[in-house]
Amino acid sequence: MTREMNYALSFDDEQAMIMKSAREFCKGKSSIQDVRELLGSDTGYDKKVWKAMVELGWPGIAIPESFGGIGLGIGSLVPLAESMGRYMLATPFFSATLAAQALLRGGTQSQKEEWLPQIADGLIATVALLDSEDWGADTINCTAVDAGDTLKLSGTKWLVGDAGVAELFVVSVKYQDKPSLVLVNAGQFPKSAIQRHTLIDETKRAFKVDFSGVEVEKSRLLDPALSESTIRDLMLIGALLTAAEATGTAAASLDNTVEYLKSRKQFNKLIGSYQALKHPTVDILNEMEAARSHLYHAATIMGDGPLSDDMEIACRMAKAQATEALLFAGDRDVQFHGGMGFTYECDAQLHIRRAQWSQQQFGDAYHHRKRLASLFFD
Amino acid sequence: MTAEKQDLNKFRAEVSAWMKANKPADPGFLLPQTFMEVGSEEVLEFLRDWQRKVYDAGYIGLTWPKEYGGKGLPEEYQLAADEAMAHERVPIMLNVIGLGWAGPLVLKSGTDEEKQKYLKRILTAEDIWCQGFSEPDHGSDLGNAQTSAVKDGDDYVINGTKIWTTFGNYSKYMILLARTNPNTERKYDGLSFFLAPMDVPGVTAVPIQKITGEYGFTETFFDNARIPASCLMGEEGQGWRVAMQTLQFERSAEGGQATHYNFTPVTMGDLLQATENTTRDGQPLLKDPIVRDNLVKFLIEEKSLRLSATRAEIPALCQDYPFSLALSGKLRATEYFRRMRQYAISLQGGKGSLYVGDEGAIEGGFWQRAYFNNFSATIGGGTSQIQSNIIGQHVLGLPKS
Numbered sequence: 176m177t178r179e180m181n182y183a184l185s186f187d188d189e190q191a192m193i194m195k196s197a198r199e200f201c202k203g204k205s206s207i208q209d210v211r212e213l214l215g216s217d218t219g220y221d222k223k224v225w226k227a228m229v230e231l232g233w234p235g236i237a238i239p240e241s242f243g244g245i246g247l248g249i250g251s252l253v254p255l256a257e258s259m260g261r262y263m264l265a266t267p268f269f270s271a272t273l274a275a276q277a278l279l280r281g282g283t284q285s286q287k288e289e290w291l292p293q294i295a296d297g298l299i300a301t302v303a304l305l306d307s308e309d310w311g312a313d314t315i316n317c318t319a320v321d322a323g324d325t326l327k328l329s330g331t332k333w334l335v336g337d338a339g340v341a342e343l344f345v346v347s348v349k350y351q352d353k354p355s356l357v358l359v360n361a362g363q364f365p366k367s368a369i370q371r372h373t374l375i376d377e378t379k380r381a382f383k384v385d386f387s388g389v390e391v392e393k394s395r396l397l398d399p400a401l402s403e404s405t406i407r408d409l410m411l412i413g414a415l416l417t418a419a420e421a422t423g424t425a426a427a428s429l430d431n432t433v434e435y436l437k438s439r440k441q442f443n444k445l446i447g448s449y450q451a452l453k454h455p456t457v458d459i460l461n462e463m464e465a466a467r468s469h470l471y472h473a474a475t476i477m478g479d480g481p482l483s484d485d486m487e488i489a490c491r492m493a494k495a496q497a498t499e500a501l502l503f504a505g506d507r508d509v510q511f512h513g514g515m516g517f518t519y520e521c522d523a524q525l526h527i528r529r530a531q532w533s534q535q536q537f538g539d540a541y542h543h544r545k546r547l548a549s550l551f552f553d
Numbered sequence: 554m555t556a557e558k559q560d561l562n563k564f565r566a567e568v569s570a571w572m573k574a575n576k577p578a579d580p581g582f583l584l585p586q587t588f589m590e591v592g593s594e595e596v597l598e599f600l601r602d603w604q605r606k607v608y609d610a611g612y613i614g615l616t617w618p619k620e621y622g623g624k625g626l627p628e629e630y631q632l633a634a635d636e637a638m639a640h641e642r643v644p645i646m647l648n649v650i651g652l653g654w655a656g657p658l659v660l661k662s663g664t665d666e667e668k669q670k671y672l673k674r675i676l677t678a679e680d681i682w683c684q685g686f687s688e689p690d691h692g693s694d695l696g697n698a699q700t701s702a703v704k705d706g707d708d709y710v711i712n713g714t715k716i717w718t719t720f721g722n723y724s725k726y727m728i729l730l731a732r733t734n735p736n737t738e739r740k741y742d743g744l745s746f747f748l749a750p751m752d753v754p755g756v757t758a759v760p761i762q763k764i765t766g767e768y769g770f771t772e773t774f775f776d777n778a779r780i781p782a783s784c785l786m787g788e789e790g791q792g793w794r795v796a797m798q799t800l801q802f803e804r805s806a807e808g809g810q811a812t813h814y815n816f817t818p819v820t821m822g823d824l825l826q827a828t829e830n831t832t833r834d835g836q837p838l839l840k841d842p843i844v845r846d847n848l849v850k851f852l853i854e855e856k857s858l859r860l861s862a863t864r865a866e867i868p869a870l871c872q873d874y875p876f877s878l879a880l881s882g883k884l885r886a887t888e889y890f891r892r893m894r895q896y897a898i899s900l901q902g903g904k905g906s907l908y909v910g911d912e913g914a915i916e917g918g919f920w921q922r923a924y925f926n927n928f929s930a931t932i933g934g935g936t937s938q939i940q941s942n943i944i945g946q947h948v949l950g951l952p953k954s
């Protein structure tokens with residue numbers, strides 16, 4: 176192996192402040208009762224909570240000050256996402272953040288000026304990237320073709336987060352045989368083009384969106400020279416945010432398991448005294464801690480420019496480690512609750528469902544390890 | 554950059570340069586990766602000379618006070634020197650129990666006389682130290698140790714058997730845990746702690762052959778062995794507390810070690826180098842998708858160990874589960890090394906069945922021996938299972954088993 180591994184990891188007082196306020200906010204706004212109340216709701220989030228989040232400036236935390244944000248960089252998103260995962264707080268934050276990153280990295284100056292301040296102010300935007308189940312495919316099935324002065328889109332996207340409430344969509348298409356990104360407003364297609372998925376994780380909202388027939392001005396294309404790298408970077412940033420959220424949920428799942436191990440008795444003993452339960456629970460802690468270390472390394476080195484190899488490695492490792500940790504945690508959470516674990520009432524179901532969701536967002540662990548293998552061995 | 558930082562960087566560069574220039578030539582035998590692998594006089598004397606040389610150059614014992622042979626420098630200097638040694642992959646420092654555990658203990662709790670008597674000779678490796686904690690019937694259940702120490706005039710008379718004593722047959726002194734009172738209510742309260750000489754009549758250290766076929770630890774018999782009463786550390790009945798303090802040093806949960814360079818790192822870089830020319834089904838091994846996936850899993854894990862060590866020093870990132878990283882470091886690292894070495898052998902194909910001594914063995918059988926020896930780390934110093942109990946109880950608050 177000729178590649179030198181990057182081991183940078185630091186955390187300053189400002190980041191510690193953000194982490195602390197994120198914890199307090201998510202804890203206060205998202206009790207497990209709140210989470211459960213939202214499961215059956217239409218949008219999946221509480222508008223008041225989103226508004227409060229916007230007031231704190233979070234949608235703009237990684238948007239530069241020159242575009243109306245706080246300018247703390249992408250590393251600041253990690254503690255936020257982790258806290259949201261810890262308390263399973265659902266809002267359009269991830270969708271809006273990814274859309275902002277798409278614009279920031281791949282948009283033209285005027286697009287940035289037009290949209291980034293609005294997103295920082297709470298405009299709900301989202302990204303539509305996936306058009307099959309294959310996160311690893313480098314083909315894009317959705318297309319844009321010239322139609323006079325405009326572009327005409329065709330094709331359907333999957334798993335578009337928060338499409339039911341989003342006002343702006345950043346859509347990946349093939350245009351002139353090249354991967355491109357294009358901006359579409361919610362008003363440009365009929366409501367019937369949006370179809371809600373039934374998701375394994377009931378805290379999430381994602382949709383199938385048929386963009387066929389939508390016509391947009393050519394000025395809606397993001398910078399063609401940057402689109403390919405922007406799509407690549409979005410996938411990695413999406414993976415990192417999913418990893419952060421999953422790590423938070425792994426801690427929630429661990430706490431849920433530990434709580435039961437400390438209170439449930441069988442054979443006159445607390446079940447946590449049995450090593451068949453205790454040791455795997457320690458393993459969960461250790462896997463979750465390993466994920467956290469990868470996350471904060473990634474948070475340390477990420478920047479606003481195109482992602483370097485080191486950053487790519489950091490995002491992929493974090494995603495692979497975090498989602499495996501959560502799969503393990505959620506799975507044992509159910510098993511270690513016995514019959515109670517099999518009920519809808521037990522919170523283990525929230526964790527195991529989130530685990531299945533997280534593993535498939537922006538590529539599963541094996542997908543990322545495959546890419547890492549190429550980086551290391553080829 | 555601050556002045557201190559500049560000094561430190563200069564120092565690090567100086568150590569590196571010295572190590573490069575003075576690294577001993579290949580001695581013709583496989584060098585031990587840990588101090589638990591020293592199985593012959595030849596290896597012992599080689600490493601004793603080397604430690605002495607490094608001490609004379611001024612690169613171990615940096616934090617220890619000048620009057621006891623140290624240099625009175627801040628901890629960062631020792632860490633920098635240790636890093637440089639690891640980086641240059643020089644042979645390890647031999648006298649680990651003295652340098653890393655007994656020495657810091659004497660420094661922290663010993664009398665001035667004890668400090669004068671022991672510390673400098675630990676640094677020079679003139680006096681090798683060993684640890685007499687484990688007994689044939691009491692290993693993990695150390696608090697139950699039964700070797701007895703009975704006060705008789707100016708002496709204590711020791712009877713009983715210690716086992717798995719690393720350096721038992723090479724040592725001048727032993728840190729000894731023995732029972733001064735067999736009738737206490739709590740088993741721990743009857744224990745006392747001694748800095749015991751090994752060269753008194755009645756002490757016999759019998760080498761035990763290890764899994765690797767070599768020697769390296771002993772069964773150590775005490776048959777009416779008389780040691781001066783002044784060897785008692787602390788008071789009678791405080792032995793458990795002192796032993797736990799020693800384990801703090803052993804597990805690096807507390808600083809003050811004269812060096813941390815007590816094992817040579819074996820990394821994924823080494824494994825990848827070792828498999829560079831290996832083929833499977835006529836194809837380069839590194840083209841095999843399952844091998845690639847396994848190797849990447851190890852890379853992710855190895856990287857997390859380094860990152861977690863750094864994160865453990867950042868309080869804001871350790872608040873959720875206090876002591877989690879500090880207490881799990883040994884478990885995580887030693888289990889990782891074990892699995893990684895085991896996997897390395899599995900990649901060797903037919904040659905994986907060759908052992909040290911066969912001319913066709915890959916790297917002289919390095920990986921085979923390394924895998925076996927790694928159990929010293931997953932068993933010694935508290936087994937992995939005991940570590941899991943500790944983490945479950947002290948970090949997660951789970952009930953005792």
Ligand SMILES: Cc1cc2nc3c(=O)[nH]c(=O)nc-3n(C[C@H](O)[C@H](O)[C@H](O)COP(=O)(O)OP(=O)(O)OC[C@H]3O[C@@H](n4cnc5c(N)ncnc54)[C@H](O)[C@@H]3O)c2cc1C
Pocket residue numbers: 450589683684685686687688689690691692693694716717718719720770928929930932933934935936937938939942954
């Ligand atoms: C290479 C090497 C060098 C050593 N050097 C020294 C030395 O210099 N000085 C010294 O004093 N000791 C030394 N030791 C001894 C070491 O500390 C003990 O071997 C260790 O503490 C385990 O004790 P044991 O061997 O009696 O095993 P046991 O305690 O009998 O354990 C047997 C098995 O049971 C498991 N087990 C035991 N109790 C529990 C429990 N409560 N819960 C779950 N599982 C449990 C253990 O994990 C292990 O797998 C050395 C050991 C090795 C391998």
